[in-house]
Amino acid sequence: MPAELACGRSGRRRPLEAARPLEQRAELRGAQWRGSLRLLYKPGAMDSEPEHYGVVGHPVAHSWSPFIHGMFAKQTGQSLSYRLFDVPPHEFRERIVGFFAGGGRGLNVTLPHKMAAAEMADELTPRATRAGAVNTLAARGDERLLGDNTDGAGLVRDLCDNLGVVITRRRILIIGAGGATRGVLSPLLTLEPSQLVIANRTPERAAALAQDFQDLGSVSGVGFSDLTAEPFDLIINATSASLKGEVPNVPAGALGKDTFCYDMAYGKTDTAFIRWARGLGSSRAAQGWGMLVEQAAESFRVWRGIRPSTTPVLAALKERAEGAGT
Numbered sequence: 001m002p003a004e005l006a007c008g009r010s011g012r013r014r015p016l017e018a019a020r021p022l023e024q025r026a027e028l029r030g031a032q033w034r035g036s037l038r039l040l041y042k043p044g045a046m047d048s049e050p051e052h053y054g055v056v057g058h059p060v061a062h063s064w065s066p067f068i069h070g071m072f073a074k075q076t077g078q079s080l081s082y083r084l085f086d087v088p089p090h091e092f093r094e095r096i097v098g099f100f101a102g103g104g105r106g107l108n109v110t111l112p113h114k115m116a117a118a119e120m121a122d123e124l125t126p127r128a129t130r131a132g133a134v135n136t137l138a139a140r141g142d143e144r145l146l147g148d149n150t151d152g153a154g155l156v157r158d159l160c161d162n163l164g165v166v167i168t169r170r171r172i173l174i175i176g177a178g179g180a181t182r183g184v185l186s187p188l189l190t191l192e193p194s195q196l197v198i199a200n201r202t203p204e205r206a207a208a209l210a211q212d213f214q215d216l217g218s219v220s221g222v223g224f225s226d227l228t229a230e231p232f233d234l235i236i237n238a239t240s241a242s243l244k245g246e247v248p249n250v251p252a253g254a255l256g257k258d259t260f261c262y263d264m265a266y267g268k269t270d271t272a273f274i275r276w277a278r279g280l281g282s283s284r285a286a287q288g289w290g291m292l293v294e295q296a297a298e299s300f301r302v303w304r305g306i307r308p309s310t311t312p313v314l315a316a317l318k319e320r321a322e323g324a325g326t
């Protein structure tokens, strides 16, 4: 289905913009976000129909979220639609207002909109405030828009519950100091690792990020060349290097034979980081498929109040991805 189309109440497909009355569109253009949702949103208007959800990004055509949330809905017997919305940054605010004003109940937010979504929300959860980014928007009963961030919870769920990795009292290295790292620091530090080191190609960014999270535990920020040869228990790759087939220049000594290596990126075959880890003798390594499914399950819980089982969805996703390519 083309990403620009949404299903109108009649079930016919119409462009998002055309689905609204003209006067409402004019109002949206002039409206500041805060308060505008309260004016336009009609709670309960869609009670007898499937409630509308989706993922907004740019680009977003590659997203697995419709597949994942479709499986969650089927498994839990929830009646909902879930669609892709490819929205460029300059249209983000207006399109989000329009979605919720039209009765939409929730959106996942992906690149490059996570920070813009945090600015739009009427209220942020503590974990979204810490992350400075929102990946889940939810229309609340009081007509306010809640911003949450489920990325960190998804990572921790995958590591601890699915993969059996221990974080408490362990030495953790996280590579990268961008938004992906910021989004997961709080849940990781809550589990009280003995040490959490952020290493980044640009050391100043790592140091600044560590400074922001000092109050939550033992966290420091360094450059790759500052890392000593003492192996970590867990190395998490949170850089965008895998997307370009590159590997961060981390010294081999950071990895020991028992080090678990986790790439927040994922692909049909092993990412460059996973190949690097295996090449250095790591027998315990995983890509971010599980994080993808777990953060989605947490978003589903925020929206629907029920947490779906992730195991069958993860298995189906991997099977489908391996068949289709990613």
Ligand code: ATR
Binding pocket: 175, 176, 177, 178, 179, 180, 181, 200, 201, 202, 205, 238, 239, 240, 241, 246, 247, 248, 249
């Ligand atoms: P995101 O929001 O996905 O984290 P970002 O804020 O652009 O995106 O951050 C990307 C991260 O990947 C940064 O830490 C970046 O390092 P710099 O801060 O030095 O730019 C890191 N990164 C990207 N490509 C990399 C590569 N080839 N090697 C090492 N680090 C890389």
